[in-house]
Amino acid sequence: MAQPLKVGIAGLGTVGASVVRVIEEERATLAARCGRPIEVVAVTARSRGKKRGIDLRNVRWISDPQTLASDREIDVFVELIGGAGEPAHGAVAAALKAGKSVVTANKALLARHGLALAQAAERSGVVLNFEAAVGGAIPIVKTLREGLAGNSITRIYGILNGTCNYMLTRMEHEKLSYDECLKEAQKLGYAEADPTFDVEGHDTAQKLAILASIAFGSKIDQSAVYVEGISSITPEDLAWADELGYRVKLLGVAMRTDKGIEQRVHPTMVPKASQIAQVMGVTNAVTVDPEGIAPITLVGPGAGGMATASAVVADIADIARGTQVAPFGWPTARLKRSGKAPMQRHEGGYYIRLLARDRPGTAATIAKRLAQQHISLESIVQRHREAPLQGGGAPGRSGAAVPVILITYATTEDAVRKALSAVSRDRVISAKPQVIRIEKN
Numbered sequence: 446m447a448q449p450l451k452v453g454i455a456g457l458g459t460v461g462a463s464v465v466r467v468i469e470e471e472r473a474t475l476a477a478r479c480g481r482p483i484e485v486v487a488v489t490a491r492s493r494g495k496k497r498g499i500d501l502r503n504v505r506w507i508s509d510p511q512t513l514a515s516d517r518e519i520d521v522f523v524e525l526i527g528g529a530g531e532p533a534h535g536a537v538a539a540a541l542k543a544g545k546s547v548v549t550a551n552k553a554l555l556a557r558h559g560l561a562l563a564q565a566a567e568r569s570g571v572v573l574n575f576e577a578a579v580g581g582a583i584p585i586v587k588t589l590r591e592g593l594a595g596n597s598i599t600r601i602y603g604i605l606n607g608t609c610n611y612m613l614t615r616m617e618h619e620k621l622s623y624d625e626c627l628k629e630a631q632k633l634g635y636a637e638a639d640p641t642f643d644v645e646g647h648d649t650a651q652k653l654a655i656l657a658s659i660a661f662g663s664k665i666d667q668s669a670v671y672v673e674g675i676s677s678i679t680p681e682d683l684a685w686a687d688e689l690g691y692r693v694k695l696l697g698v699a700m701r702t703d704k705g706i707e708q709r710v711h712p713t714m715v716p717k718a719s720q721i722a723q724v725m726g727v728t729n730a731v732t733v734d735p736e737g738i739a740p741i742t743l744v745g746p747g748a749g750g751m752a753t754a755s756a757v758v759a760d761i762a763d764i765a766r767g768t769q770v771a772p773f774g775w776p777t778a779r780l781k782r783s784g785k786a787p788m789q790r791h792e793g794g795y796y797i798r799l800l801a802r803d804r805p806g807t808a809a810t811i812a813k814r815l816a817q818q819h820i821s822l823e824s825i826v827q828r829h830r831e832a833p834l835q836g837g838g839a840p841g842r843s844g845a846a847v848p849v850i851l852i853t854y855a856t857t858e859d860a861v862r863k864a865l866s867a868v869s870r871d872r873v874i875s876a877k878p879q880v881i882r883i884e885k886n
């Protein structure tokens with residue numbers, strides 16, 4: 446059998462320890478598939494004494510990631526520390542410079558330094574693989590880079606954060622408020638003590654920036670992503686969505702438009718019959734719209750030690766086999782500036798929930814403001830609910846607040862914002878309007 450591929454792993458936490466375990470447990474399968482064994486020969490983490498439930502007796506312990514990165518014995522440096530700063534960044538850069546191939550699960554690092562790292566990999570003629578950085582076990586990077594190498598992509602969108610999808614699922618099914626749901630998610634370990642990064646959409650934005658670069662051959666640019674999280678979503682919105690044939694998901698969407706590449710993360714109404722609407726709990730899903738063929742949806746576990754290790758080990762196996770693909774699927778010299786499409790020019794349907802004052806002329810005023818912006822309505826629901834509304838007054842009496850739900854035909858973000866500002870100035874509503882964009886499949 447050929448020479449083994451020698452691997453050094455920096456970071457032995459949730460993912461790193463699982464990678465060591467999978468390489469050990471699948472030793473024979475990996476050797477048979479790759480035509481050579483894969484061996485973990487050196488590791489590093491913060492604390493040497495920590496119990497990790499893995500056998501490291503025949504593995505060298507290296508004092509720090511930077512030293513491991515340029516260790517003479519290793520062929521591949523696997524970075525599973527996390528974070529866009531040090532020591533992850535310096536160690537990955539050092540490994541590439543030293544001519545080592547790199548595998549990482551670090552979306553933050555790629556979103557910030559992806560282009561420079563890809564250029565460094567190219568200069569050294571080595572591989573930079575990062576399947577695990579997006580969608581956990583879902584092989585979306587490979588699908589875009591290799592499986593769809595002959596297809597132009599028009600749009601890619603997905604549920605890329607399990608915490609948000611778990612929370613929206615629970616809110617919908619159990620009619621829980623956002624705060625109740627967050628507390629529960631934290632108790633179960635699905636949400637961090639500080640959940641901001643997940644619930645405000647930044648995690649999804651980093652992953653989307655990576656996917657957009659591969660799909661559209663653009664230079665990765667996280668700052669080009671419009672980001673809105675799920676904290677404003679109420680059980681009431683989810684109930685209205687259900688009634689109107691939709692479900693609410695936090696989507697990352699990247700699409701080619703004639704104004705550039707639109708990249709956005711926000712709560713989104715998707716038709717209940719769509720594949721993406723069926724994805725519940727912590728599961729992730731990505732849909733790719735290639736030109737000329739029907740959309741392709743991949744669904745699977747987006748996080749967790751074993752799910753993420755599955756993608757990391759597949760990346761290592763590719764290196765063992767000798768597979769070399771440009772990190773973002775295109776030589777870096779061919780990657781274009783992303784040409785950010787401004788959000789004001791986003792076109793699509795909108796769900797708008799207004800708390801309208803129940804008095805003569807309100808409906809006419811709202812209709813006038815929408816008409817001034819050429820917004821046409823697909824449906825309008827105005828209902829005096831039996832139960833008093835959150836934040837509203839008692840229903841049904843003159844001057845009290847009544848929910849009005851509008852579903853628009855395709856219009857622009859700019860038109861919606863202008864119409865709603867005018868409606869607010871007219872004093873016919875008694876709370877900030879809720880706006881949720883609709884994504885048709």
Ligand SMILES: NC(=O)c1ccc[n+]([C@@H]2O[C@H](COP(=O)([O-])OP(=O)(O)OC[C@H]3O[C@@H](n4cnc5c(N)ncnc54)[C@H](OP(=O)(O)O)[C@@H]3O)[C@@H](O)[C@H]2O)c1
Binds near residue numbers: 495510552
């Ligand atoms: N967990 C997931 O489900 C998941 C999913 C997709 C992607 N990822 C990505 O995978 C990467 C690892 O995540 P994780 O969940 O495994 O993190 P983790 O459990 O916190 O593990 C981090 C590891 O890095 C080590 N480390 C931290 N600072 C270090 C330093 N200065 N020098 C050396 N080692 C250091 C830690 O050492 P000690 O153990 O000694 O403290 C630990 O072993 C991150 O980029 C993350 O975004 C994770």
